[in-house]
Structure formats: structure tokens, C-alpha cells
Amino acid sequence: MSTERGRIRVTGFDTDRVTERDDLSDWSEATTGGTESRWRRALRRFRHNRVAMLGVYVVAAMALLSFFARPVTIAGITVQPFSIAPYDPSTILYLEPGSTVGRYDPPTLAHPMGTDASGRDLFSRVLVGGRLSISIGFVVVGITATFGLAYGAVAGYYGGWVDEILMRFVDVIFAFPGLVLALVIVALLGGGYWPLVIAFSVPGWAGYARLIRGEILSVKENEYVLAAQALGARDRSVIFRHIVPNAMAPLIVQASLSIGTVVIGVAALGFLGLGFEPGTPEWGTMLDQTRETLIQGPGGSIPWWATVFPGGAIFLFVMAMNMIGDGVNDALDAQEVGNVGQGGGG
Amino acid sequence: MTLLEINDLTVNFYTEDGVVTAVDDLSYRIESGETFGVVGESGAGKSVTALSLMRLIEDPGRIESGEILFKGEDLLEMSEAEIRSVRGNEIAMIFQDAQTALNPVYSVGEQISEAIRHHLNYSDAEARDRTIQLLDRVGIPDAESRYDDYPHEFSGGMQQRAVIAMALSCDPDLLIADEPTTALDVTTEAKILDQIQDLADEFDTAVQLITHDLGVVAKICERVMVMYAGRPVEKAPVEDLYYDPKHPYTVGLMSSIPRIGDERDRLQTIPGTMPDLVDVPPGCAFHPRCPYAEESCAQKQPPLVDPETGDAATAADDRAAACLEYTGDLEGELEFEVSVEGEDPLLEEGQDAR
């Protein structure tokens, strides 16, 4: 068939004329918008996502409020002098001279969220209460994402028995729900800021490692990586120059969705009475105290405000964080990350 | 008898980057029992045209205007239930990529017989028998035992045959074959094309064959429409198209057919690529790639006209082209020439095509 087709001959269709002449119009293939880089495009999409931007504002507002709620002093030097919260979160107000404040006062103008079991101002406590959980959330995600990235990159890049051993260990970590592992670690190390960071970092990195390894296995087959190897680039530079940037998108999605998980987890340990000293102004720890009163109900009246406000603050923050996470996911066109196990903090 | 007549069909896609006019003011007709070719490069809007015929354009796409008269009735005016009784029953489609068109989790046989049960009210056993006959008819060996196989257990060629069997399952009057052979190797391609031709004759089915291969068109079509950037640029009976093409794009496509055993001439491909339809060049959309383009081509959009008279073409016209040459707006000449060497290929090939 093909030889017979060859018997029709076309002459005079001179394509050189197209390449040699000047453009006849302003139109050119480059103006079709395909040139925008992936990240720029993602940023533009994210900015246009109203839900995600609302999340950004809420998270920023809550983080700033908790930071500026009370002065921050590091080693005796005040680094943050502002004080938005009307009262000191740990001052027991009814012990103050001339005070009319009691325990479990309902919300009033002076105490918009009422007072707690020890007569402390709940509004001030809720404002300050985000400091610990929010900052632990960001620190843990920073640590785990970095470590998981390196771990997964090594496993995926080298493959073979290195991969086999490294990933078996990841499987072992995955056999424990994150919260249970964190609980056991906190039980052993005791509570406090850094023990909690450790407790949530130990189970947290495995998810990133598995994700990055998978991404790298698929990116690795790309020609430019093979080309770089053929040109004799060193392993490390191949991993970090070529592979990692491509595997970033799903990592960022996972990280933004994980912050909420850690914040809930920290609050959960606080609620279980394992995270911090009782009385610490931290959202979860504050709820631990109120559980007792819910179950007994002091003298018939129920101090609902002591439950509603601290928990509502956690909910609001995590919700806003997840709105950002979903927005990042849509903007980067990454696949939906399962994010199994939020709410349980695991 | 005219089986299908399409008038002024326009289909838009509302994408993030802007409105894409994938099919722009398209008109053509298909007679009962004939084989009609639609040719064009990737992105010309061929598949969108095909899906429009079954009203299967999905979000973010929309059929903006026009009419699709099938046996005299406008498909675009039909209710959901009415159009469903046409789909698969009177108009059936062979998809471009058989592998993705088959549902991976149901057996091939089930996917064919479900249409038979639905449209023809066959019982399970009757539908099974008919499916096995069809599978056998399209050349799947040992059809009875392959009935329960999953798509991934079929080779590419067998998947394509299964999809053909599926399309033929309810004796449609019109078969839309969307590049039925692009995913296949050359030998399988030839066999499948022969088969589509035979089956169309046997069942007296009209075929709209979509392809980007003019060789395939020459082999089995009677009339052809060439599309560029969502618009028809030339319509002609197949012999005319070959021996006397009127549009520079058609000529470009012909000169880019590989010539085996002909080393005198290097392969002439059309420079550049089909434009992204979000941003179509002004004037004649082909002008950035056309060797004969002039200033006026970038300003005036050439209408589809009868090349002899310069009068506007309608769906009934057999010969039409959209180039400023035929409206008298082009200063230069279209200096291409088609010559035939040796005996006439179309007579041999064309003869057994009919």
C-alpha cells in the first residue's frame, strides 16, 4: 500500500518559505500560556482559592494572637513586650484582693469566655493556649518532613537491599498508631515541650519517607536523571539537584495536612493528662480539667464555656490548617493524600 | 438517503486558561451506508466532533449551537431517555484507545452483552450467545472461553476487536470509528481496517472514520472532510481530494505521507504544530504554517466556499475549501502540483473499497 501511495507526488509545497519569512501577525505559539512555571501557576491558583486563603488568615491570626497574648521572655530578656490578653493566664483571680471573681463564672463582658475551675480568666488562657500546640505542630512537621525526605530519598535512589531494609523499618513504625507511640514515649520521657516534639517526631517521619520513596522511584526513570548519571554526576548531587525538586509537591501537601494532625495529637496528650503539668494554659490540658466537672456537674449547673471555648479553638485552628492543606493540594495538582487518622491524632 | 446532517455545530470548553472552541461552525452530512472520513492532526477537534454526535460532551464542555439531524430528528432537542435509546443502539462508537475504553474490572464479554441486554431486551443467556458470535465474527479465536477474560488479558489488537464487537452489538446505522487503529502495529492495523470495512458492508452501516492518516482514508472512504483547529478546511470526494486537493493544509498532509521506496524526495512535514485552541491565530488559522500565506491571510478568515464558483458552501455541497484563494483575496498563486506516476493506485484500492 505504501509504495502505491508514493506514486502520487506533490511538488511546490515549499516549507522553507514558512521558516524564512517574517511573522505575518503578532500571534506566536509562545503566547499560549504554557510557559508559566509549575510553582508560579500553583501560587496563582492558591491565591484564587477563597477557602484556602480564609484558612491562611485564620491560622495567621491565631498564631499571632497567641504570640502577642502575653510577653515572651527568653533568658530574662523580654523579646516580645506586647500583651493582648487581659489577664495573666495562670493567675487565680479570686485570690486577688478585692476580687469578685469566682470559680466557673459564666461569660461576662469582663471575662468573655468566663472563668475556669480555679477562677482563672478563660479568654486569656485560650489566647495563650495555642502557643504550645501550634509551635509543636510546626516544629514537628519541619523535623519529620526533612528527615523523611532524606530517608525516603536514600531508599528510593539506591533501591535494592538498602531500600528493602530501610522500608521494612518504615513498616515497623507504621504498625503503631502515631498517638499510641507518642503516648508511650511521653509516658517514658515525661511531659513537656521537647519530649512532645520527640514523641510526635518518632512516628511522624515514616509517612514522608514512604511518600518520597514512591515519588523517587517514578522520577528516577526520567531521562534527565539517567543523563545526569551517565555524565558522571555524584549520587548526592543527582539526588538533591534533580530528583528532590520533583518530589516536592506531594511532600508539601502531606506536610500542610500533617500540622493539624500533630496539633490534635499534642492536645490529646494534654487532655489525657500526659502532655503538660496540670494547670498549664494549653488547649488540651484545659479540657482535661473540665471533663471531671462534666461528669459530675457542679451543683446542677454545667460550666459549658470551659469545654466549648478551648476545644473550639483547637477545632478552628486545625480546620483552617486543613483548608490550607486542601488548597495546596488543589493548587499543586497532587493526588489526594489519604491523611488517614486525623481527629484521632494518630 | 441522508442519514446524518450536521449544521453549524459549535462546541466550547470552558477551561482555566480560557474558552477553547474545539469545534467551530462545522457542517457536513453522511449518507446511509457510506464511509465518510474525517482527517486532521492531533487536536483538530475530531474526537470532540464525534462525541458531540452522541451528545457525550462533558463538563467543562458545552455544545453551543447548531443542529445534529439523525434520520431527520435533531439529537440536540431529544430528551435524556430518547438520546440514550440512540446511543449504542443506532449510533455506536469505536473508541480511539481500546485499552482505556474497556472497564478493567468487568470481563470483556459482560461489557458487550450488557449493551445487548439493555437495548435489545435479550435474556442473559441470549445476550451471551450473541456476544460470543460477535467476538467470533470480529476474529477473536476461541471466543467462548475468552468471554470471561478481563481486558488486561487481551492483547492490544484483541482489545480493539472487542471494542468493535461492542460497537456492532446492536446493529447500529452509524458507526463512529475514532482512530481505531492508531494504537496498533501496521499489520494489525490493516487487518482491523479490512474488518471494519467488511462489517460495515455486511451490516449496511454508515461509518464516520476519524484518522490522521490520509492513506487510510484513500483506502476505505468515499468522501472526506479535512479539519484544522476546529474548523473544516476542505471537503471532497476521495478521488478529488487526492488528485486535485484545493487547500494548502491538505497538500501539506499529503506531502508528509512517508514514501517507502522513494528516495528522491526528503519527507516534507508541515512546519510548526497545530495551535492550542485557547489562542487560535487570527485570520486563517493555518497562516503561520502555510507556505502561501500573505498579509491578508492574517486578517481575513477564509469562509468555506465552492472552489469553482466562490459561493458559500452548505452541508449538501460535496466540494468545498476554506482558503482566500477561492474568494479572490489572495494575490499570489497556490503553486503546488500533484502528479501521478505509474498506474492509478486508487482504482485498485478504491475498487474493492466499494
Add this chain to the structure above:
Amino acid sequence: MSLRRFIAKRVLLIFPILFGVSVITFALVHITPGDPVDVVVALNPDISPAEEARLRARYGLNDPIWEQYLDWLVGVLQGDFGKVIATDRAVSTVIVERLPETIALGLFGWVFAVIIAVPAGIYAAVRKDELGDHVSRFLALSGISIPNFWLGLMLILVGALTLNLWPVLAPRTALYSPEMLWYLLLPGITIGTASASTLMRIMRSSMAEEMNKEYVTAARAKGLPERTVVLKHVLRNSLISVTTVAAFLTASIVSGSVVVEQVFGWPGLGRALISAVSNREIDLILGITLFIGVAIILANLVADILYAVLDPRIRYD
């Protein structure tokens, strides 16, 4: 490779993981300073140093750590997880006693999650970008964002204290009785909400992804009614991933139970773990953690096998 061989291979693969899990649990507890005898001594200051040493020897706490691990492992393999020092009861007895409570709670939560999530996910995918989709997505996002302990407290506040429909703490009647279903409602919803929301989001996105595939257009081109296209063709494909995710949700439900049992005073394994942690009952912590680890490994194994069974394309390699 046949399905049977694939399963056999997957089953063999869990042994190294089980070993790793046992090592990690054991190491965690033993690397940190302090042991149960310290606790006993702290509680009874009049225990003499001689008595203290005798206790240590009795529990083998003076042996090298690997020997303690081997002793423990041999015991575990024979079903002996050690003793709860404070009450002198076998750890295995405690686990067996508490387990049904947790299973009842977890199962309720799991069933609740599936019943809510599957129809909601289908609905949202079919009505993509319409009002119903936005509402159900908002609810699902709230569901994964709400801390389960707070949700539990709020349910008590509203359901038990305000509406008086439930007692604050469930009475101790027979666990598998019809009225227990009623008492399980609040803790069950609390434990199932996060899973329901996760599952719904996955259901929706996998349905929406499948809806864009060409086989769906092909099914429509056959003239099948939309109902058949969605409930037969699309659903069957997205159920492959959803079923495996549902099995993976076990981990989330287990960690949920730790918190939720504490909120509702539910006498299950999770609550036992927390009291073991506060009393430093090493054998009990080890036993429960190991038990949880094994349960999750098995659930993941089931997920893998389900995936292989449900997807005819899978090549078992």
C-alpha cells in the same frame, strides 16, 4: 504468580515486621530509666533495700537487657505477657477482659464510618461542584479537623447533660445486648467521625477520578442509564481503593479508642493502656502495645489481600 502464592508471600513478610515491632516496644520501655520496682518502693517507703533487691531478682530486672527480651519473647510466644505488679494479675487476663469492650466500640465506629462515607462520597462525586458537594465536603473537612476528645465532650454536654437522652457514663450491662447499642451511640460516633470523614473524602476523590476515565464515556456511549454507569462501572473501580483504605483505618480507630475510652469512661484496652502508662506497669504497656501492633499488621495484611482480590489487573509480584 497465583493469588494463593501472593497471599502466602505477604503472610511470610509480616514476620520480620512483627519481630521489629516487638524489639521496638521492648527497647522503648527498657531504655528509659526507672522500673516497676521503683514505683512499688515509692508507694511503700518501708520496703527494705533487701526486699527491693529480692523483687528485682524475682522479676529478672537485673539480667542483661537482651536476656530480659528473650525471656519476655519466649513468654509471649507461650501466651505469657507477664504480670501486672500492683494487682498480681496476668497481663493476658487483663487484655482478654478488656478486648471485647474495645472491639465493640471500634466495630461500631467502623460500621458507622462506612455507612456514612460510602453514600456520601458517591453523592458528592456525582454532584461535583454543586451545593450538595460543597456541603458534604465542608462536613467532611470538619470531621477530620475536630479533635475526637472535644467532640466526645460536646456530645456529652448536649446529649447527656442538656437533652438528658443518655446517662453521662454508660451503665455496666451485658456488652452484647440490644440496649448497649444505644449506649454505644455517643462513643461510637465520636470514634467513627474522623474515619467517616477520611473515607468520604477518599471515596469522593476516587469516584471523581474514575468518572473522568474513558471507560465511563464508553459506557455512556452504549446508552446505559446514568445510574448503571455510576453504580456499576464507576463504583466498582473506586471501591478497590476505598476498601483497602477502610482496612487501613484500623490504626486510626485504635488510637481513637485510647482517647474516646477516656472521655466516656469506657473500660477497654485504651483506658487500660493509659492507666498502665501512669502506673509504669511495664509488662502491661508492652503487652497492649504489642497487641495493637499485631492487630494493625494483620489489618494491613487484610487490606493488601483485599486489594489483590478486588483488582483483576494486579500482577502478583
